[in-house]
Amino acid sequence: MAHPTDTSDATFEQDVLQSEMPVLVDFWAPWCGPCRMVAPVVEELSTDYDGKVKFVKLNTDENPKVASTYQIRSIPTLLIFKGGQAVGQIVGFRPKSDLAKHLESALAN
Numbered sequence: 001m002a003h004p005t006d007t008s009d010a011t012f013e014q015d016v017l018q019s020e021m022p023v024l025v026d027f028w029a030p031w032c033g034p035c036r037m038v039a040p041v042v043e044e045l046s047t048d049y050d051g052k053v054k055f056v057k058l059n060t061d062e063n064p065k066v067a068s069t070y071q072i073r074s075i076p077t078l079l080i081f082k083g084g085q086a087v088g089q090i091v092g093f094r095p096k097s098d099l100a101k102h103l104e105s106a107l108a109n
Contacts, residue, residue, distance in 0.1 A: 004046050004055035009065040015056055017084040022107055023054045027070075027077045029061045034093040035076040041096045042078070045103065053103060080106040 004026060007015040016023045026042050028035035039057075046055040060067040060075055070079060070086065080088035080103060088106040090099060 004042055004057045007056040007058050009063040012066045016081050019054055021054045022080060022082045023056060025079045026057045027060050027067060027072045027075050028057055029059060029075055032075050037093050038076045041099060044096060045099055082106060
């Protein structure tokens with residue numbers, strides 16, 4: 001079963017930008033309540049999309065460089081990357097069905 005893996009400022013390019021597969025990045029921080037609510041939803045989606053989408057988490061407190069590059073101002077923010085480009089963004093907690101719709105549309109493009 002797939003689980004989101006951790007990425008960092010140091011590994012972001014390799015984990016996300018150079019990925020052959022589309023990647024959903026969950027920008028979060030330990031003190032963020034909505035981030036804890038979105039985590040199990042992201043976990044479920046990582047199982048649903050196993051083999052189609054890679055899921056990674058980035059702690060914005062520990063990795064400010066990537067968060068600032070993508071102008072992450074509020075968390076949780078989910079960014080969907082395809083071919084090294086951000087193709088979708090979801091800010092705040094959303095139900096699983098909403099997140100799945102965003103993923104589907106990003107994958108279709």
